[in-house]
Amino acid sequence: MPLGNTVDSTDPDSEAAVKTELRKLQHQYHTLENEYKIYCDEAQHLIRRQGDEISALLKEHKEIDTDMLLLNSDQNVLQDGTDLMEMKSLLESKDKYDRLIKKHKEHMSQLDTQIKEIEGKIFEKRKKMGGPIGKQRQTASMQKHIRVQESCLQQATVRFDKLLAKNTALREEIEDHRFWRDKYGNFFHKISRELCLQQQLMNKLVEQATEAYDQRSEALARALAVRDRSQKDKALFNTEVQELLRIIEHDHKLRNFMMHKSHERSVAEDDELKVAKKKNTEQRLIERVGGDSIESYQTAYQRVVELTGQENVDVIRQQFMENEEKNFAYFSYINELNNETEMLQEKIQKLQGEILQFQFQNKQLNEDRHAALKSLEMTLERTTLQANDLERQYRLTCKSLDQLKTGVESLFTKMNCDPSSIVDKLGGSQGITDFNIVQYIGILEHKTSDLMMALACLGMKEAEYQDIPPTNPLLGGSSLLSVVQDIKVDVPSAMEGSDADPAEILEWPLDLKSLHDKVLQKVLFKEELCKGMEGSKTDRGVRDGRKTLKNL
Numbered sequence: 001m002p003l004g005n006t007v008d009s010t011d012p013d014s015e016a017a018v019k020t021e022l023r024k025l026q027h028q029y030h031t032l033e034n035e036y037k038i039y040c041d042e043a044q045h046l047i048r049r050q051g052d053e054i055s056a057l058l059k060e061h062k063e064i065d066t067d068m069l070l071l072n073s074d075q076n077v078l079q080d081g082t083d084l085m086e087m088k089s090l091l092e093s094k095d096k097y098d099r100l101i102k103k104h105k106e107h108m109s110q111l112d113t114q115i116k117e118i119e120g121k122i123f124e125k126r127k128k129m130g131g132p133i134g135k136q137r138q139t140a141s142m143q144k145h146i147r148v149q150e151s152c153l154q155q156a157t158v159r160f161d162k163l164l165a166k167n168t169a170l171r172e173e174i175e176d177h178r179f180w181r182d183k184y185g186n187f188f189h190k191i192s193r194e195l196c197l198q199q200q201l202m203n204k205l206v207e208q209a210t211e212a213y214d215q216r217s218e219a220l221a222r223a224l225a226v227r228d229r230s231q232k233d234k235a236l237f238n239t240e241v242q243e244l245l246r247i248i249e250h251d252h253k254l255r256n257f258m259m260h261k262s263h264e265r266s267v268a269e270d271d272e273l274k275v276a277k278k279k280n281t282e283q284r285l286i287e288r289v290g291g292d293s294i295e296s297y298q299t300a301y302q303r304v305v306e307l308t309g310q311e312n313v314d315v316i317r318q319q320f321m322e323n324e325e326k327n328f329a330y331f332s333y334i335n336e337l338n339n340e341t342e343m344l345q346e347k348i349q350k351l352q353g354e355i356l357q358f359q360f361q362n363k364q365l366n367e368d369r370h371a372a373l374k375s376l377e378m379t380l381e382r383t384t385l386q387a388n389d390l391e392r393q394y395r396l397t398c399k400s401l402d403q404l405k406t407g408v409e410s411l412f413t414k415m416n417c418d419p420s421s422i423v424d425k426l427g428g429s430q431g432i433t434d435f436n437i438v439q440y441i442g443i444l445e446h447k448t449s450d451l452m453m454a455l456a457c458l459g460m461k462e463a464e465y466q467d468i469p470p471t472n473p474l475l476g477g478s479s480l481l482s483v484v485q486d487i488k489v490d491v492p493s494a495m496e497g498s499d500a501d502p503a504e505i506l507e508w509p510l511d512l513k514s515l516h517d518k519v520l521q522k523v524l525f526k527e528e529l530c531k532g533m534e535g536s537k538t539d540r541g542v543r544d545g546r547k548t549l550k551n552l
Contacts, residue, residue: 118461122461149459153455153459160448160452164445167441167445170404171438171441174401174404174437174438175438177397177400177401178401178434180393180397181394181397181398181401181434184390184393184394184397185394187390188387188390188391188394191383191386191387191390192387194383195380195383195384195387198376198379198380198383199380201376202373202376202380205369205372205373205376208369212362212365212369216358216362216365219358219362223355223358226351226355227355233344234344234348240337247330401434401437404437405432405433405434405437408432408437408440408441408444409431409432409440411444412432412440412443412444415444415447415448417440417443417444417447418443419440419443421443
């Protein structure tokens with residue numbers, strides 16, 4: 001309805017309807033407005049929630065990218081490969097142990113079945129044993145056989161104890177030999193290193209001695225060269241000295257002659273001076289008296305001319321000055337030659353002293369070298385003797401260890417022992433070595449203990465079958481000595497048919513085959529005892545017992 005028409009209407013009913021319609025419309029408007037607000041709130045909440053989800057997804061996307069980068073890194077790839085290989089190895093180990101568990105379960109079930117069969121056979125055999133007389137007779141026979149077996153078992157136990165004690169002593173001896181072998185090996189290596197060092201030192205000393213010998217040879221060569229040069233210089237010096245002496249002697253003669261001549265001339269001059277003085281005096285006297293004379297001057301001049309052969313007075317004076325200068329030069333040259341001669345003599349004495357010193361040092365060096373070489377030879381001889389002694393002890397120790405390893409390996413083979421545990425521990429290496437012999441001896445002891453336990457179980461079953469108290473052969477072996485010594489036991493017939501002596505059989509530990517044959521002999525002996533009373537059913541029980549023993 002239009003609003004203008006509603007306003008123009010004057011009908012009260014129309015106005016009431018209009019107001020009702022208006023209120024309705026207002027109510028609808030408020031409702032729509034509220035719904036719009038609610039929708040806006042919900043939309044904004046949804047938008048915020050979607051924004052948070054988008055942020056969370058983006059963050060998760062970044063984390064996934066980071067994880068992918070980390071997963072694709074080389075380290076993680078290598079770690080994944082390692083983890084995968086380890087997981088495969090663990091799965092293989094799990095499968096292997098599952099198979100072993102299954103195999104052991106099957107073996108246990110087989111053993112349970114065999115035990116049940118043996119218990120049933122024992123029960124049937126008890127039921128089939130009839131009559132107190134037969135039982136009493138069989139009980140007496142079985143007691144006798146038990147006493148025999150107890151005696152043999154006691155002897156075997158005593159010998160087994162002796163073998164265990166001997167085994168322990170051998171193990172201690174092996175450990176001692178291994179210790180001494182390691183010690184001798186270390187000492188041998190130490191001696192070898194010292195020997196190498198001594199050899200190096202000896203080579204070094206030989207090199208030093210060779211070098212000293214070369215230096216000595218060079219020094220001797222130099223000394224010989226110096227001696228030859230000194231002799232040549234001395235010969236040359238002697239020649240020059242003789243020449244100089246000859247020249248000096250000539251000069252000395254010439255000087256003496258000149259001095260003599262000069263002396264004569266000085267005497268003549270003195271005479272002439274005296275004559276001149278006298279003439280002068282006379283001249284003065286003559287002058288005094290009025291006259292002079294030149295005869296004295298003429299006489300002196302004539303004598304000088306006769307001596308020098310020159311008539312010129314200046315030439316005579318010049319020759320006299322030159323002769324004086326030559327005499328002074330000769331005198332200076334002679335002094336220099338004397339000084340050089342003294343210096344050469346000092347050098348010759350110094351070289352002779354150095355030669356003597358070099359000879360003394362060379363002699364001392366040779367003595368020291370011979371003493372060092374002698375000491376090194378004695379040390380080398382002593383070290384060689386020690387090394388030979390140690391090597392001989394080492395060979396004896398190795399020989400003893402080889403014999404022990406051969407004996408242990410032979411016993412290990414005869415007893416059919418399983419070396420898989422040692423092979424697994426040692427990483428696949430087979431054979432008895434110096435390092436795993438103790439483990440092999442431990443396996444032998446374990447195998448011997450298992451055989452003794454099997455024998456004890458067999459004895460307990462026989463005791464239960466015979467209704468007598470059981471005995472444990474592993475316990476109280478020495479307590480039977482006092483009992484056995486008072487009882488005289490005859491050797492049973494089963495032992496009489498044997499080729500070897502029981503005492504000789506018990507001298508060494510029995511292998512698996514020997515123990516199997518011995519148990520079969522016991523079964524055959526029981527079969528002979530029970531043959532008359534049991535019949536065919538008893539024979540079947542014995543065959544079942546033999547089969548059980550073979551399984552054990």
